[in-house]
Amino acid sequence: MALLEIRDIHTYYGAIHALRGVTMSVEEGEIVTLIGSNGAGKSTTLRTISGLLRPRQGEIHLRGKRIDGLRPHEIVELGVCQSPEGRRVFARMTVHENLEMGAFSRREKVPTADYDRVYDLFPRLRERTAQRAGTLSGGEQQMLAIGRALMSAPKVLLLDEPSMGLAPILVEQIFTIIKTINESGTTVLLVEQNALMALGIANRGYILQSGEIVLTDTAAVLAGNEAVQRAYLGGD
């Protein structure tokens, strides 16, 4: 049974039919990437999984338990946490308070080891624990957004465009860290416009176009696919 399974979901923004029957699955331990151009419906897919949007049709299952129709906070408690597009850190809270918010869904006392794990992944954040998140650089905010999501100890980590707006060297760093997070046991669903980087670390990929999955295969095959190269990898 897949860890996360999305079956034929249709999501609307008002009258706009944004997702037109998206079906995909994520197996335990994988990195799966969802690739598509601007406006294809990538973020909409993640927002639907997280419960910020309700699909009008279709089902979403987490280890066989149906989660579509649940509210965002209930979905986090079941182990699906998202680092949203545009980072969305709590600007007026400190770095450490942001991480505390990440652990909000865990009712037990959060061990310091969990904070240390995030600070070890992102040493830059450790230097800035007491600094307000709004004053961090874009790259640091992205690290904080990922670290914050990790604090919920998710089974599936949803990452929405973690490379957006970052310098190439930082992008590389972030992707290396995503790989590390995955190797330590967290399943990742990665939404990216930077298809080359995403396919570089993913096991499998889905190509989303105008709200529909048009292609799916292993990352290696997709990276070699001519149409994919033309459309998303800047090849010719």
Added chain:
Amino acid sequence: MEQILQTIIIGLSNGLIFALVALGYTLVYGIIELINFAHGDLFMLGSFIAFVLISSVFVITADTPLTLMVAQIALIIAITMIATAAINLSIERVAYKPLRNAPKLAPLISAIGMSFVLQNIALLIFGPANKSVNAILPSVNILSAVGITGVTISAEQVFVAIVTIPLLIALTWFVNKTRQGRAMRATAQDPDTAGLMGVNVDRTIAITFLIGGALAGAAGVVQILYNNTSVWNLGFRFGLNAFTSAVLGGIGNLQGAVLGALVLGLINAFSDRYLAANWTNAIVFAVLIGILVFKPTGLLGQQLADRA
């Protein structure tokens, strides 16, 4: 000099009552960006609930023994706070929650409608005339007991401080130190992301209305014991002051609301004393317009501009 000191004391007492009401405006604005126009009227209802409890239920008079009176007043404050909290929660359910995803103007108009509803409920039950209770707090000057003359601090003014200051401290503690307080701060900054972190956003908004309502109830009790009178449109004048306080301090900012309220209390007192009482509302409006034109983020800064 003594006159100025006296005016300051009156101003600060007024300001503390404004602060309790201003916090209700600022809490709700901070969390859902709604100016809850019905909030002043909720405060008015609170003062009428206290009026009924004082004059008909507990029948407190100036002759009631002091310990009994203290216990009864504490009970009245508790009952009124619970009642106004429950009313505010119902208002949220009925008038605002269904409009959560509607354009911003819709809940605003709903709030104005709610304001009329509350005023007319008061008008229906209590009629158009002022309702008064006898002054029940002992009329003593605290300062004369320690040998200071010329300036007075009355028992009423001490009472205002005893009720309001602990509530202000308790609210600060709640918002900054508790789990639910963290949920409120996160929701105020970014409701969607707060939800993604596991915050139950609907519940957090409801709790915000509960707290705002409870503070308005406490303010209502304090006001009727301080001024000994209430009237159906009291919420308008108080609401204007409290709302201006919140804007003056920077709407959405809790400390700002308290600071703004103290400043507004002083402006009221000085205007009443040295200008003319019937000019005071005009001055408060002028202050409001002045802030909105020249410093819309208020004294301590609006806490929304940095939303990501």
